[in-house]
Amino acid sequence: MEKFADVVIKNRLSVLLVSAALTAFFAYHITFLNISTNFNDLLPQTHPYIKMHNDFRKTFGGANFLVIMLSVKNGDIFNPTTLEKVRYITRELEAIPGIDRYKILSLASQKLKKLSITSWGMKSEALMWPEVPKTEQDMQALKEAIYSNEGYYGSYVSLDSKKTLIFADFFEETLDYSVIYRELERLRATTEDENTTTSIVGHPMHLGVVASMLSTMNYIMASTLLVIPILLYLAYRSIWAVLIVPIAAIVSGIWGLGFMSLMGYNLDPLVFVLPFLISLMAFRHSHQLYNRYYEEYIKTNDTAASVRIIIRQMFIPGVTSIITDAFGIAIIAIIPIPMLQRIAIAGGFWSIITVIIGLLLTPVLLSYAPVPQNFIKHIRTLQLKNEQRTGWENMFADWLGCWIVSRGRYVVLLVVFLITCFSFYWSEQLIVGDAEIGSNLLYPDSRYNRDSARINQLLPLINPLYIILEGEKQRSLTNRDAMIDLKNFADYMAKNSGAAGFQTIITALMAMPQKFHEDDPKWMGLPESYQEAASNLVGLMFEGNPGDMDKYIDYHMRLTNIILFYMDKTGPTIKKAVDTAKKYINEMSRLPEGFQYRLAGGVIGTEAAINEVVAAKQLQTLLIALCGVFLFCSIEFKSPKAGIILTIPLIVSNWMAFAYMAINHIGLSISTLPVSAAGIGMGVDYGIYLLARCQEEKKRDPSIALETAVTRTIQSYSKSIIAIAGTLVIGLLVWTFSGLKFQAQMGLMLAVILFLNCLGAVFLVPVLILLFRPRFLA
16 A cells, blocks of 8 residues: 555646546536436336336326315305315316326316216216306205215215315326425415415325425535534644545535436435435545544654555555445345435445545645644644543543453443344334324424324325226126125225225215115115116216216226225335235135236325335345445455454444334335435444554554554544544534424434444444454454
8 A cells, every 4th residue: 555655645636636627527417417306216116016006097096196175264165265266276286287187186177977867867967167156056056966975075075064175196207396386385375365274285295395395405404514614623723624524525425416417317305315424424534534644643743644644544444434335325226116226326336436535535635735833733732632641532542442451341242232132122113114194204293294184184085095906808897796896895994904984986886776766875785687787887987078987997997996095104004904905805805707906006005015115125235235344344354253343333233223213203214214224334434444443553563462452442543433423423413403304303313323333333343353353453
């Protein structure tokens, strides 16, 4: 490394110019970066549920689903003012970009019909289209049509008649959710008044709310970038520390975002915190080098000599650390979710470039930076304190070094064992998927979550699960036995899966005999004869306008949709719903030959697919990441024991992170999984640098015992670990002030993880060195 350090210093201007040129190149491409969410990118496209969802979403509707509720405080909705608002929203929705106009359903849509039997046969009339009722007689007729139809009463109108729902589907290709959010907020502002509340929920609104908070997220991250330089100045009393150390994070961010733009990737707001964390990795390595630089400058008073030393001593450990960082993030690509695969590729590149930015650019910048008098005065004060071993930092390091190599090692092992058992227990309680009702990205008192609770209170129809009954031939569904099994399936799910309600074609079919017998309730049910059942289905299908029955049955009468509604979409609710459906299909179904049930679509079905993929791949990615850390560290130090020493703290740290998530009701999802993976990479750095420092101490004086080398390492390097980790922890704690719950949670969680990793490096790694006594330290 001596020659390499000399080459870097000799060609430092070239390194600086190339870095500047690349930074300008990537900065230019950032201007083309698209910050948006593609709904399809959130779904595991190879999963059977998503394949079914993609096959039938154009027919029955997808999961990019919107629900709007108009509710009145005084009176009921059956008045011209409220119904005119329903009509206004229904018509205005058609103009919002990305909406499927044929799947807008409300009292004012043409598809909601009143069915009657006349001497001419079946007759269907729109409930409230194209105009709202003008007279009291017309209003009464509308009430009777709704109250006499269980498909409308309790679904489109609440049982207390104070609320009505409007449903809409959006396409799932690239949409501008910011535009959708602004349009929906405009509709809310137009229709809300003292007596009317407009509640809006669903994926399009949810993603729009998150997108609208990007500026808030940026302010919080900018606050972090303000806090960290202040801490750096307090630590080093040098304006150059304030400038040089954060430059690594800034340049890293420019290169990483520019790379995403070059690859044609969009930056999804749902993982917006991850790029910032990766940039913090570059900051952390730059901070490590600067901290070592001032230690060496204390000894040499020579800038060039100090820069050579940090390149020679820290480049290889730094490369190993960066490779483990990149590997931990890149391994997420094995999860078959496009958004995660793209962020894994971009994150892997982003981490690797830290070799150039953190380990080469930082020393080059240090070689050009003048040494201010404040800095010289400060480091001379520190030098005196180090020589006299005064100050709380030195006193703590001296005590810790002696304590660790004596009886302290046994105390540490006992405490770590107890913490590991506690963490393992709680990590088993971790929920895959949403852990709390409502949006887990937003605070409970957010308008979106309050709207969600308001709708679910009386009309819990915002979390549908779609299950398809598929026949082999056209008009297969005229088979009465298939309809009977479908009815039994829906009844079973309603009783056993936790569903709040369901909708099927059966409801309309059972009402047909009643309609033919002057609405006599005793005729309610499926016809006895196969011919009559087939005739009723055909009549129901072709009466009215094309597409009126698209929500329930396809044009060829080969497919029908079973819609089940749930109060929430938390992980346990979704698992129970899907498991119950599988149990009926596998054990109780009596479908005739040529029919099959297919799982699963809608909000619950797509979330179930995501949860199953995350649950299946989470352990796999963790094991591969840990094996990667073990392999790279073993190669770096030419010792498998070194790999074990550095992997054990990561295992403990990972269990502690999952325990923290479980205790704080943070589910494992596509938003939290990349952050936890980044936390693994961030945890190994301190251990690698500490082990390398211990190796330095041993090389400097081969005659000393291992205990002495460990003591000296703790005395010289533990202060640096605490200072570097403390800077990042305080910077991340700023995130807790974010208006976005997810960002606040991730900031606090990462601060806790970094703090625990710091303790692991200072306490556990030295104990493991003494326990395993690797050959390269003998």
